[in-house]
Amino acid sequence: MSAPLPLALRTRFQRYIEEGLSGRAAALRLKVSPATGARWARQVRVRGHAEPAPKGPPRGRGKLVPHQAFLEELIAQDPDITLFELRDALADAEGVMVHHSSIANLLSRLGFTYKKSRWWRPSAAAPR
Structure with a gap:
């Protein structure tokens, strides 16, 4: 999905609507599409401004937040789990x-990290 059009453009649009256009x-x-103009005009009438709506899903608690203490306790018992x-x-x-990736997302939000294996370049003396 592309980025929303600039706020300055939306502000100029709102000024035109308030002037009676x-x-x-x-x-x-x-020089925006008529469909965009109709959508922004409706937003100005209903909400009073043409600012873009927040992108993405609404931020909430999530499915794993009630089980956060349980997961932290498991990690405290066995850090290599x-x-x-x-x-x-x-x-x-x-x-x-x-899914295990959901657990990984929760743990990364909580500040847990994992150590990645280090990659060393082969030395010039090493056989190829």
Whole structure:
């Protein structure tokens, strides 16, 4: 999905609407599509502004937040536990079925990291 059009353009559009132009006429002046002009004009009438709506899903608690303490306790007991083991332990203890990447996302939001293996360039003396 592309980025929303600039706020300065939307502000100029809103000024044209407040001066009495139709959405289509204001859109033609600003060289945006008539459909965009109609949509922005409706936003100005209903919400009072033509600012873009927030993108993405609404931020909320999520499915795993109630089980956050359980996952942190498992990690405290065994710091080398894998995501798949966490997923299976959560399913066994709490009956919650989630993908292991969801657990990884929660843990990264909580500040947990994992150590990546270090890649060393081969030395010039090493055989190829």
